Amino acid sequence: MKDEITIIGTPISPYVRKVLAILDMKGIPFRCIPQIPFTGDEAFTKISPLRRIPVLQIGDFTVPDSSVIAQYLEEKFPEVNVYPQDPEARARARWFEEYADDHIGRNVVYNLFFQRRVRPAVLKQETDEALVDKAINHELPKVLGYLEVEVPAEGFICGDFCVADIALGAMMRNAFWSDWTLDGAQWPGVAAYLGRVYAHPAMARLNTLAESMLGTSPKEHQAMVDAHFAA
Structure with missing residues (x-):
């Protein structure tokens, strides 16, 4: 889907789980691609120059950094607030x-x-x-x-x-x-x-997922993530 939100980053990362928890609380559908930080190819470097995670993608729009993403989601989807109004x-x-x-x-x-x-x-x-x-x-x-x-x-x-x-x-x-x-x-x-x-x-939910991923091969992570969020 063109407007589907994709979060690039492994849920083992606390920064990624922060963003995924916000999406969960707001009830926003998303897909997660479990990229390991400080690794990746040139395509990943283009969207995350410091090779950090998470990165949010919606169509042609991309933005890295969990706090920037969190504030974007708060402004884009204000129906459920994760920042206090006071x-x-x-x-x-x-x-x-x-x-x-x-x-x-x-x-x-x-x-x-x-x-x-x-x-x-x-x-x-x-x-x-x-x-x-x-x-x-x-x-x-x-x-x-x-x-x-x-x-x-x-x-x-x-x-x-x-x-x-x-x-x-x-x-x-x-x-x-x-x-x-x-x-x-x-x-x-x-x-x-x-x-x-x-x-x-x-x-x-996210802690359960991340804990299950610890100690497993990164090759297994996409399937684990997909199965978790499909359940």
Whole structure:
């Protein structure tokens, strides 16, 4: 279909799951092509110059970057909102989206998930244990300390479930998939909050898919993705 939305990027990526969760919440049909980041041919480089994922395609229109895509989808399909309507709450949601995507993504997920899961399995390279140690013993305690103060005792970080919860939950899930365990006694607020986030149907479905893809050959991923979204 000419106007069908295609998302290029593997659901194992927290950035891709952010966009797919938004599409799910908005009830928008789409197709997902599970491209691995930092790889791909010249055609992929043309639509994603940094070879990052996700990339959205609708006909001849393409745009990369999960936050740009999220805001595009919010403006294009405003019937169901994933950004709060109150200006202060919307600004807060954008901040936590940025905090998750940039700070947690760069200093935790890259140094932990990328090192423990991507480098050995995909790139056939050794894990940089110094970066893993830095993520677990230096970066994660700072992130959890900040979130422990910011997350509410009930509900979600900006009131209703929104892009901030999706972004934070997606990033932290990849940390869990890196053989790291959250100490619920030390960070009870974060543990309870993430439990509520992961119980949301959009997050639960995508986490189930991504977890099933971990450890399987990339050659199997398209069939797994197609079967999941067809169900």
